[in-house]
Amino acid sequence: MTSLAQEWSHDPARFPERTVMDPRADSYILFTSGSTGVPKGIKLHQQGMMNCAAYTSQAYGPGQVNFLQQTSIGFDLAFGQIYNALTNGGTLVAASVEGRGDPDALSRLIHDEKVEYTLATPSEYSLLLNYASEVLKRCAGWRCAHTAGEVLPNRLIEGMRDLKLPRLTLTDAYGPAEAFIVTNRDITVHAGAAPSFSNADDDTDKPKKSNTTKADSTNIGRVLPNTSVYIGDETDGSNPLPVGVPGELCIAGGGVANGYLDAALSATKFVPNPHATAAVHYYRKRH
Numbered sequence: 001m002t003s004l005a006q007e008w009s010h011d012p013a014r015f016p017e018r019t020v021m022d023p024r025a026d027s028y029i030l031f032t033s034g035s036t037g038v039p040k041g042i043k044l045h046q047q048g049m050m051n052c053a054a055y056t057s058q059a060y061g062p063g064q065v066n067f068l069q070q071t072s073i074g075f076d077l078a079f080g081q082i083y084n085a086l087t088n089g090g091t092l093v094a095a096s097v098e099g100r101g102d103p104d105a106l107s108r109l110i111h112d113e114k115v116e117y118t119l120a121t122p123s124e125y126s127l128l129l130n131y132a133s134e135v136l137k138r139c140a141g142w143r144c145a146h147t148a149g150e151v152l153p154n155r156l157i158e159g160m161r162d163l164k165l166p167r168l169t170l171t172d173a174y175g176p177a178e179a180f181i182v183t184n185r186d187i188t189v190h191a192g193a194a195p196s197f198s199n200a201d202d203d204t205d206k207p208k209k210s211n212t213t214k215a216d217s218t219n220i221g222r223v224l225p226n227t228s229v230y231i232g233d234e235t236d237g238s239n240p241l242p243v244g245v246p247g248e249l250c251i252a253g254g255g256v257a258n259g260y261l262d263a264a265l266s267a268t269k270f271v272p273n274p275h276a277t278a279a280v281h282y283y284r285k286r287h
Contacts, residue, residue: 023047026258030076030177041261048180048255049079053087055181055224060144060171062088065116070095070106070124076177077149081119090117107132107139114141121149122156129159136163143167145189148174148181160189174220178269178283180255182229185221227253230275230282237284238274252282 023046031039056062067085069092071078085092093113099105107128110118125147128136136142142165147156152172160170168190175182223229230250233239241247252273259266259281273282 021046023050024258029261031074032177040265042178043258043261044177044180045258048257049083050087051224051226051254052080052181053083056084057088060117060169062090062117062144064089064091066091066093066113068093068095068106068110068115068118068120070100070120072100075149076180077119077121080146080148080181084117084119103127103131104135107135110142111135111139115139116141117144117146118142119146119148122147122152123150126153126156126159129156129163133159133163137165139163140166144169144171146171146173146184148172157187157189163189164191165189166191172221175255176251176283176285178257178285179227179251179253180257181224182227182251182255183221183223185219224255227251227255228275228282232284236271237282240275249285250282251285252276252280256281256283 025045026043027046027049028044029041030044031041033039062084065088067081067090069078069081069085071081082092084090093109093115095106095109099109109115125145145160145168147170157170160168170187170189171184172187173181173184228251230237230252231241231245231247232250233241234248237248237250250273252275256270259270269284270281271284273280276282
């Protein structure tokens with residue numbers, strides 16, 4: 001790579017012209033796990049990921065710190081780990097292939113590399129707590145433990161709190177791969193933390209975060225900026241339902257993907273948003 005750069009530096013004409021990419025253009029294809037049937041190829045774009053990264057930067061201010069990267073590139077959490085690091089000028093601490101499945105090795109990596117930001121599923125965090133809690137208790141610099149992909153159990157919150165780390169905040173994020181991260185809420189787990197409440201009356205310019213002290217399967221937190229969420233009827237999702245009535249979750253905004261590779265399936269799930277003035281789509285997720 002170095003030799004190629006030196007060779008090209010003597011002939012600038014060999015460099016291709018810089019082009020400006022459409023942030024909504026397809027950037028990569030991510031396949032779902034297939035838990036609901038056949039895996040679906042999702043056409044994702046830069047805008048959705050950058051919206052999440054911008055929110056993380058403004059709400060948590062991680063800065064130029066070390067971020068753990070332990071997830072396979074085939075899982076959407078990996079992109080959050082990578083881009084949250086790169087957009088903040090941070091360092092991506094990549095676990096080895098062998099170390100990804102070893103909770104003791106991962107915990108020691110967090111400790112030895114002074115990792116401050118992690119993003120993992122509740123199952124991953126539970127393994128770290130069950131097999132390497134003594135190592136985690138020494139990770140005094142760890143301050144952002146974001147989790148997504150599964151329901152957050154109360155026992156995990158208590159396990160994080162038992163670490164008695166001075167700066168740690170647990171953030172529970174929600175969002176299907178088709179819409180990146182849609183909501184999140186913070187849970188106080190650091191040592192000496194007083195019970196915290198939702199800052200709904202906070203009128204500062206900083207993005208608002210939903211704060212709680214325990215898990216609640218009915219609460220998925222606050223909606224991220226540039227995102228809208230509707231609870232609609234299960235016919236086509238176009239009719240909003242009153243509070244307390246179960247329905248279909250419809251997600252709109254900058255994070256919504258460009259659809260599936262399967263155009264027929266895409267037409268049933270990525271539909272025109274009847275609540276928007278512009279010609280945009282939202283994603284219907286049945287719950």
